[in-house]
Amino acid sequence: MTGQAERIIVALDYPDAESAKGLLQALKGIPCYMKVGMQLFYAAGPSFIHYLKDSGYNVFLDLKMHDIPNTVMFGAESITRLGVDMFNVHAAGGRAMMQGAREGVDKALSSMPGAKRPLLIGVTQLTSTGQAMMNEEIGIPGSLEETVVRYSLLAKESGLDGVVASPLEVKRIKEAAGPSFVTVTPGIRPAGAELKDQTRVMTPGEAFRQGTDYVVIGRPITASPDPRLTLETILVEAKSEDVRHA
Numbered sequence: 001m002t003g004q005a006e007r008i009i010v011a012l013d014y015p016d017a018e019s020a021k022g023l024l025q026a027l028k029g030i031p032c033y034m035k036v037g038m039q040l041f042y043a044a045g046p047s048f049i050h051y052l053k054d055s056g057y058n059v060f061l062d063l064k065m066h067d068i069p070n071t072v073m074f075g076a077e078s079i080t081r082l083g084v085d086m087f088n089v090h091a092a093g094g095r096a097m098m099q100g101a102r103e104g105v106d107k108a109l110s111s112m113p114g115a116k117r118p119l120l121i122g123v124t125q126l127t128s129t130g131q132a133m134m135n136e137e138i139g140i141p142g143s144l145e146e147t148v149v150r151y152s153l154l155a156k157e158s159g160l161d162g163v164v165a166s167p168l169e170v171k172r173i174k175e176a177a178g179p180s181f182v183t184v185t186p187g188i189r190p191a192g193a194e195l196k197d198q199t200r201v202m203t204p205g206e207a208f209r210q211g212t213d214y215v216v217i218g219r220p221i222t223a224s225p226d227p228r229l230t231l232e233t234i235l236v237e238a239k240s241e242d243v244r245h246a
């Protein structure tokens with residue numbers, strides 16, 4: 001079992017490498033997973049991924065690919081060559097697209113002897129999406145939870161290792177896809193924190209209690225006046241949940 005810190009993914013949502021390095025300095029010595037999303041990757045590129053890997057971090061590259069299968073296959077091949085530990089595609093891209101991503105990973109690894117296979121994760125319904133928005137605006141009928149479970153099963157059948165969903169759906173996903181199917185859950189808000197654009201949320205302790213494998217936390221840490229103290233407080237809460245449910 002990995003330690004709690006390794007199950008907390010800090011979203012480095014910053015405009016440039018220097019700002020992100022400021023947070024890394026503040027959190028120095030805490031072995032969190034680090035997530036690089038569109039904002040930072042489009043600005044700082046592969047060299048920042050290499051910097052994180054050279055500094056010993058596990059890295060989640062969150063570019064949420066969603067394109068035709070051939071394009072996603074080549075994208076996945078390039079991402080795998082960067083040596084990241086986890087990356088994602090939109091499950092809404094469908095079976096052939098997700099299988100293309102899997103193929104891209106395998107293709108890259110065939111010329112990377114000894115390299116670790118990255119976790120390939122499907123985004124189900126964004127945590128900013130609510131029931132009414134999914135039904136009325138996007139036009140997907142049925143309950144949000146059912147849609148998340150359906151996308152999860154499709155992702156599993158397509159060879160993916162797990163999904164991104166909100167902590168509210170973790171139990172249903174694990175029941176349907178099995179306990180080893182990985183859940184990565186953003187939409188994490190410590191008690192009293194502002195929701196901002198997130199809709200489906202839980203506290204970090206509640207999320208771990210649902211049995212999630214990883215939580216993704218951005219602004220509650222990055223916008224905190226004392227990011228290290230905020231993270232340490234979250235770690236204490238997460239540990240107490242694990243003791244209670246050991």
Ligand SMILES: O=C(O)c1cc(=O)[nH]c(=O)n1[C@@H]1O[C@H](COP(=O)(O)O)[C@@H](O)[C@H]1O
Pocket residue numbers: 011013037062064088123125126127128164165186187188198216217218219220
């Ligand atoms: O794939 C993701 O990481 C992701 C999926 C999702 O459904 N919702 C979601 O918030 N995220 C990411 O998780 C992070 C959440 O950040 P905060 O809302 O600031 O905690 C952001 O970097 C989002 O891009």
